[in-house]
Amino acid sequence: MLANLSKNFFLRVSRNILLNKAAKKWGLRFGASQVVAGVTIESAMRTAQELNEKGLVCTLDHLGEFVSSKEEAIEATEYNVKTLESIARTGVSSHLSVKMTQLGLDIDRDFCIQNMKRILETAKQTNNFVRIDMEDYAHCQITLDIFKELRELYDNVGTVIQAYLFRANQDVLDLEGARLRLVKGAYKESPEVAYQTKKDVDDNYLKIIKTHLLSGSYTAIASHDHEIIEKVKQFAKENNIPKDQFEFQMLFGFRQDMQVSLAQEGYTMRIYIPFGDDWFAYFMRRMAERPQNVLFGIKGLFSK
Numbered sequence: 001m002l003a004n005l006s007k008n009f010f011l012r013v014s015r016n017i018l019l020n021k022a023a024k025k026w027g028l029r030f031g032a033s034q035v036v037a038g039v040t041i042e043s044a045m046r047t048a049q050e051l052n053e054k055g056l057v058c059t060l061d062h063l064g065e066f067v068s069s070k071e072e073a074i075e076a077t078e079y080n081v082k083t084l085e086s087i088a089r090t091g092v093s094s095h096l097s098v099k100m101t102q103l104g105l106d107i108d109r110d111f112c113i114q115n116m117k118r119i120l121e122t123a124k125q126t127n128n129f130v131r132i133d134m135e136d137y138a139h140c141q142i143t144l145d146i147f148k149e150l151r152e153l154y155d156n157v158g159t160v161i162q163a164y165l166f167r168a169n170q171d172v173l174d175l176e177g178a179r180l181r182l183v184k185g186a187y188k189e190s191p192e193v194a195y196q197t198k199k200d201v202d203d204n205y206l207k208i209i210k211t212h213l214l215s216g217s218y219t220a221i222a223s224h225d226h227e228i229i230e231k232v233k234q235f236a237k238e239n240n241i242p243k244d245q246f247e248f249q250m251l252f253g254f255r256q257d258m259q260v261s262l263a264q265e266g267y268t269m270r271i272y273i274p275f276g277d278d279w280f281a282y283f284m285r286r287m288a289e290r291p292q293n294v295l296f297g298i299k300g301l302f303s304k
Helices: 002-014 017-026 041-052 070-090 109-125 137-151 168-174 198-214 226-238 256-264 280-289 291-302
Strands: 057-062 094-098 130-132 157-162 180-183 219-222 246-251 268-275
Touching: 041 057, 041 070, 041 268, 057 070, 070 094, 070 109, 094 109, 094 268, 109 130, 109 137, 130 137, 137 157, 157 168, 168 198, 180 198, 198 219, 198 226, 219 226, 226 246, 226 256, 246 256, 256 268
Parallel strands: 057 094, 057 268, 094 130, 130 157, 157 180, 180 219, 219 246, 246 268
Antiparallel strands: none
């Protein structure tokens, strides 16, 4: 009960526009620096390099979502292009993750697609890969529609499927062959569209992981749950699924020992590195996911 109240509180706060705007002026606060790799491209590159030296690969995410003007969306597009160029220039091993609401999805669909194409063209020129992050349920269908459209033109693009949605398994079946990141889901969704209990989400998560792996599709398993990870490892062994057909992914700042351990076992271990001054919504969602994450905030309050 208390955990649910805490989760609901942080999810509501994450959507507060005034607090999100204020946070850009605060700088990283409340322990956010433990899970956000600074506010500049340079700080993100340094973090990626440090992780590469530990045998970990990365994906960089310039934080930001739900922009309200074309000028903001164009600025975000340019920043993502510069991030790809910086990855190529520095030689770090990292992909790029993007949110289409940051690129103007809520303003104009075609405008957003043009921004995505600019990013994907840069990624193609620099021999890199771009992952379209999944956002809340209201953006799910349009995100998948645009992804399918872009996939006809580019082979260096993937997206995300959230296991807590009832539709997840059918989406995985429809996207056989696509490079998918499979996650449990981090937004608060209605019981009409999403599972509400941990057991149901976990069961569906394992189901879609197995479905995508058995289809021969490259699969990114994004989880900090050691039980899920062990079950995936065992399933892969039992079904002769090679280690180069899948990877594990975790968030920057979480379960660092496990990250290194998995890499040492020969698995591709990719770290999702968020950076930028629009960090507040991301950080609040991390706080909502697990009560233990609130400790980041408590520590942060006393470290300033």
